[in-house]
Amino acid sequence: MSATATEIAALRRRYLLMATSIFVLDLAITLIFSALSGAWANSWRTIGAGVILLLAFNWTISSRLFAPIQDYLEGKTSFDSIQRRLTQLPILSAAGVGIMAFIVWSFRLSTPWWIETSQLPPTIADFIVADLVLTVFYFTFTYFVISDYLATLCGFIFDRYGENLGLFFGSYRQKLMVALLVISITPLAAIMAELYSYEGERLHSEILVDVATAALGVALSAYFIVRSFLRPLRILSDGMEEVASGNLEVRVAVTSNDEAGEVTTRFNAMVEGLRERERIRETFGRYVDESVAATILARRGDASGEVAEATILFTDIAGFTTIAEYLSPSELVAVLNEYLGTVLEPIRRNGGVVNTFIGDGLFASFNMPLACPDHACAAVQAAIDIQRAVGSRTFGDFGVALATRIGISSGPVIGGSVGAGQRMSYTLLGDTVNLAARLEVLNKELGTRILVSQSTRDACGERFAFTPLGTVGVRGRSEQIAIFTPDPNLQETAS
Structure with a gap:
């Protein structure tokens, strides 16, 4: 939302008041000098010089300095066109005040x-030192006053226009050095x-005049110097706490030009x-299980091959091709998504990871890449929970009933990223994976819903009640393998 005319006028007015605030300090110094030296008869000249240069002329110069910024706030120019003016606003304002202060104090000190x-004339040494000291002091005071204002202005532009400074001409070290020198040395x-x-x-x-003037000037300058240094750091600290x-x-x-x-x-x-990485992780997690995505990101993309004992679980929908023939594409996708969501929950609840969705089925693993100590039992329990969840409901607006076939095998599994160039995929490989896939298909021939290998049966011990189905030959294996099916009705008493 752009700034209103009232807000722009308030920002401009505040800048002009801050830029000409040196006149108030100058007036106080002049009155202190007149009171302690008794030079009241000449005070109208000294005050008049301040009014003309440090107030009226300074107001005019400051208005011109702010004009480009006002044009931007009113939408007449781009942010890039006023970045340099924003960054240099403190030094330009202070430079103008420094020149005017030199003229004013040269006039005042040379008047006698x-x-x-009645005012006694100064010595040449006192004239030179006093003129230079006051000029430097006025310059420094104005610089830090406008630096403090710049933080407010930049904060307003950021809030309303979303723009931040990108040019930095100031030096934190030089600012600190000047501040310390002016407060202590001058x-x-x-x-x-x-x-x-x-x-x-x-x-x-x-000396009395110098001490009184320094006490007032140093106190006011220190206030704005501290604000100028600490405000950007406080804003940054608040941001860090949020993160x-x-x-x-x-x-x-960004409220500082250094x-x-x-x-x-x-x-x-x-x-x-960090936000982009989180978006990538969240997006990645939509297509790859979150634990897989987290593993790859934690390894900075390096998911080279590793071998671990794991249990692999494959699922598939019985008769899905026939079902797909009488559903529209949108209905089919809705049914499939609802079904996969139902299957996914027991797998995750039991510590498994879904590596890949394969058409109407999925490929899940237990103990790789996410640790699952009792992975064989966890996989069998997940399979039983899936059968109960799927068998007790229908899916989609038409109430489609689905039957799930599951194959499970345990053993050594190779995990890692495979692919070429910029196209990579984290996958699991090995005989254990192949056997689980073969067992899932074998359910169709045997009329079963869950088949597990001998290795999975042995790893489960007495946790579940298994029915042996003899030995069969599977593609890719020369020897016969023993297969089992868990009895979901007996598994609670056996556990």
């Missing part, structure tokens, strides 16, 4: 030399100039990267 006044420099320039009552009076609490939707406003702003920009880029 060319106008008859008052001492002014006092040292007085010590070498005056003596007696005049020295006491001049630490799990909120990856956070985006932080290294703190650059760090904030990199923080936003980092969070965007």
